[in-house]
Amino acid sequence: MEGELSIEVEDGGMNNSIAEEVKKDEGGPLPEVSEDERDSEEEIWRGRRERMNNALAASAGGQDPAKTYKYARKLARVIRGGGNVDEFLSKIDDLNDPLLRDIDWSAVLNSRLECNESLLHVAASAGKDDLLRLLLEYVGDFLITTQDNWGDTPLHRVARSAGSTGAAEMLIRRARDLPNVEDKSLLLRTKNKCGDTALHKAVRRGCANLVRYLLSEDLEPVYWKNASKKSPLYLALLINDSAIHEALFSLSLEPSRIEGLPPILGAVVHQRHDLFALILKKNMKLAAMTDSNGGNIFHLAAHLNRAWVFQFLQPETEYLTLEQDMNGDLPVHIASKMGYFEHIKKLEKVSRCPNGQGQTVLHVAAKYGRAFVVRYLLSDPKLVLLLNLADHDGNTALHLAVMYSQPAALIHLVRTDGIDLSVFNHRGLYAVDIARRRLAMGYEIRHHLAYLALLCSLAGKGPFKSPELFLVRAEARDEELSVVRSLESMPDRDIVKDYINSRMVVATLVTTVTFAAGFAVPGGFNSLDKASKDERGMATMLDNRMFQAFAICNTIAMFCSMTVVVNLIWAQVVDVNVAVAAFERTTLPLKIALPAMSTAFLTGVTLTVGKLPWLANTIFYLGLVFLLIISVAKLLGDPLFFHIRRRPLRRLTFWLILAYIYLWRVETYIYDENDAEDNRREEKTFASPPVDVAGESRTDDSAKAKCEDALHPPSH
Incomplete structure (x- = not known):
């Protein structure tokens, strides 16, 4: 039978290494194992194999599926109940029991239980390494990599239950000895329905020894993301285990191969100061990772108001403040967009740099109506020079404040000395022209307030026309005669x-x-x-x-x-x-x-x-x-x-x-x-007081007296 063929294959020098791994997981130095003790352990396992072989030899074929499933559940209950190998064997080696002689134990060991799991899954979940070793010698090859309804293999179960490295080693070695399997790391790279490999499970459970062992067997899964777009590196941010952090982030990893969410950005999101510093110390290349929009750690810190990230603004990381995201914005523009002027102070060296649209921090603050940022920028003698700068479309900060109807920012701009109201953009429009058009498009109150702010700033200055405007926009020459034209176009x-x-x-x-x-x-x-x-x-x-x-x-x-x-x-x-x-x-x-x-x-x-x-x-x-x-x-x-x-x-x-x-x-x-x-x-309260049935007024005697005195005043 298939189970009998695997006995001699597994009988070798592997047992000692497995025992060593199991003892290593228990902690402490490994004790010296004498030859007599080793021989005694081998003798015990020979007896166990003999009992299993006798049961398999005495079993009959063509077993009823219902009966097979019944006894498989009994064996599973023994494993889940904490039974050892001897208790497990006692359920199947009683040859004097006539009910057990008709059972096909090979079919029982290879059957599937609830949720499509096998006895290997049950033993791996229960952390029974001896039972797992016994089952691996007698189950079919197909059960080594089989998956339950959640897509978990027995190795997933070992990692999920915080199992030992010995159990993982037994499964991995048996999987590598499978015939007709080209990928010897198939078990290590198998994903469940959630996209998790065994390494994902081990990291999530905080099994440092198992994580180190899985990484030594195959490094490729450390780059892979699961269905939640989280790699094992990102999952490490969610646990507090310095041993796992050291094991993962001490590796020489290629940032371009890491799938899913960047771990360095996850440290910013979850405010893991310790991991952020560890990543920068161990692998500076990971600090340059960006999100799907091209934003790096300083873009994200400026957006989420993570002031502590800017403490790591060192000569090694200053180049990141000059990188643009897919929208063309630098981190300083993100800080201006969100209204965090304290971050602009920390990014002072790049505060005058334009973004992809040629817009400065003042343009961005005016566009999004960040009045506090506008006031701060205009109060800084170094940044007030940005007041009349134009972007790639010729718009100044004043144009953008009017274009997006931001009266709060507009008030600070028009009250600043040096503001040039006569600047027109590449479309030949002044800020007041844009305000007038916005007013004609809708009747929102902020459109009116923006237009009123401009009118107040223009009071007493009179109309202005730049001679160059007649070259940029020829129709502007006719606007000088708008009054005459309006009179000529009077309605009928x-x-x-x-x-x-x-x-x-x-x-x-x-x-x-x-x-x-x-x-x-x-x-x-x-x-x-x-x-x-x-x-x-x-x-x-x-x-x-x-x-x-x-x-x-x-x-x-x-x-x-x-x-x-x-x-x-x-x-x-x-x-x-x-x-x-x-x-x-x-x-x-x-x-x-x-x-x-x-x-x-x-x-x-x-x-x-x-x-x-x-x-x-x-x-x-x-x-x-x-x-x-x-x-x-x-x-x-x-x-x-x-x-x-x-x-x-x-x-x-x-x-x-x-x-x-x-x-x-x-x-x-x-x-x-x-x-x-x-x-x-x-x-x-009435024109005349109400009367009673007799027609007399229902006023009191004092009221009558006052009325008579008024009509017939006494003579003196």
């Missing part, structure tokens, strides 16, 4: 008339509504027969501050809309140019009238439902939200609002915004004060 009178009529309808409706609201105020007026002489015809809520806000807003809306109506009436009887000018003058009053009318409506409705607090609160705060939307839509939605260049008009606009904000704050405060005041003035 009929189109202007349609615009005027549309606005006239809106303004007239606002005038009509506000005029009517002025004489139909919330709460009505005091009646002639129920009020004193001084209060006749007065509004019942005159002392209410919410009512006062209603009256003010209604008046503002009335006169603003009336101003629009008058201007539009006058615009219809003159020529088209004057009509357009008059039409534009009605924009601001109408923008004021609409929010004012909305505010008057909000305060009026809130007053009328004041007796029901939850409804009044709901209407008031809901109205504030919509009023804010209307105000923003009217004031900030129109790009022309940001085209105001004259300082007085710009200040007036800011004051109008502040006035609105103050109005909302006052109204909120007024409404909180109204609840207590309304309780004291409850009798004045």
Whole structure:
């Protein structure tokens, strides 16, 4: 049989070396083994082989698969239960048992158990080297490299269970003696379903002796990555075992052959200061490894804010700070992009170097809106020279800050002495031209803020045109006559008339509504027969501050809309140019009238439902939200609002915004004060007090007395 043929092959000088490895794993110096002890051990193994041979010789062929699987599980339980070789043999060598005589033990030893594992897998997992040695002499060759459902071979099981080097040596030697196998390192290089070799498993389990032995047998797997893109070198970063670190990183390795994640970058990610220093000490070539984007250790440190990495910035590693990644960025540009200006200080020697796009650290900081970095760079006399430098596209830091709408960085740039606003890029565009185009593309608030920052910097400087611009962009010559061209391209009178009529309808409706609201105020007026002489015809809520806000807003809306109506009436009887000018003058009053009318409506409705607090609160705060939307839509939605260049008009606009904000704050405060005041003035919240069934007023005697005194004052 196949098992019997392997007996003589395995019987040789290997046993002594295996015993030595097993004792070596147990620690301590190896004791001297006498010839008598060695002969005694050999005698024991001869007896074990004889017992196994007798069982195999007495077994019958053609065994039932179910019965074979049953007894294989029994043997597996013996191994998992901690049984030794003698207990294992006692299960199969009882020749007097009639039930055991009909069992094909060769089939049992070569059968597969749960999860497609063999008895070799079980013995390797249990760390039973003697049982593993016995099984290796009697199982078929195909089981040496067989894999279970997870792809693990018996050698994987030895490494996973932190087995001895003796067990690994037995498996590796038996695998190398397999016939018809060209690759003698097949067992060492076999990967499981997760892409792990036995070396991956040994490193992960922290078996230093086993790692050293596997490396001595085959060095190739140390370069290989698993399914997680981690080589044994990278896995060593995840454990705290200096012996394994020394064994792996003391090797003379070629960085170009290491697959997966670079171990030196893993030390940066996991903040392994000790391993980082060890790698630089043992193999400086590993420090030059890069990730898939071409970034080295200083690129990664600048991105992750690992300040301790820059302590290793030595003459041997300074060249790494000059290397570009695939985006063309140096480590100093990554630090500027992330906003870590303290790293820029440490990379001061290369802080003026451009990246692949010709951009300096100031360009990058302005592009990504890193205001603190921009302020730091502009405060450094050596780096402020970068202020007006252009990249490969002719853009300065000011151009990029406007192009990517970064108002925070833009403010520091325009406030710096020496900023040149008249620089145009290779497309012939000034920074203000880019801001104007960005504003036309969308209505995001940061676009408006960037444009306003530029306008503030241009205030009082007047327009600028470089003569060279006419050569770069010939159409710029026509921009000098833009005003004349705009007058020549005035729309037809009929189109202007349609615009005027549309606005006239809106303004007239606002005038009509506000005029009517002025004489139909919330709460009505005091009646002639129920009020004193001084209060006749007065509004019942005159002392209410919410009512006062209603009256003010209604008046503002009335006169603003009336101003629009008058201007539009006058615009219809003159020529088209004057009509357009008059039409534009009605924009601001109408923008004021609409929010004012909305505010008057909000305060009026809130007053009328004041007796029901939850409804009044709901209407008031809901109205504030919509009023804010209307105000923003009217004031900030129109790009022309940001085209105001004259300082007085710009200040007036800011004051109008502040006035609105103050109005909302006052109204909120007024409404909180109204609840207590309304309780004291409850009798004045209606035009006339309620009457009872008899028609008499339900006021108290004191109220009647006061009313009679007011109507018939006493004579003196």
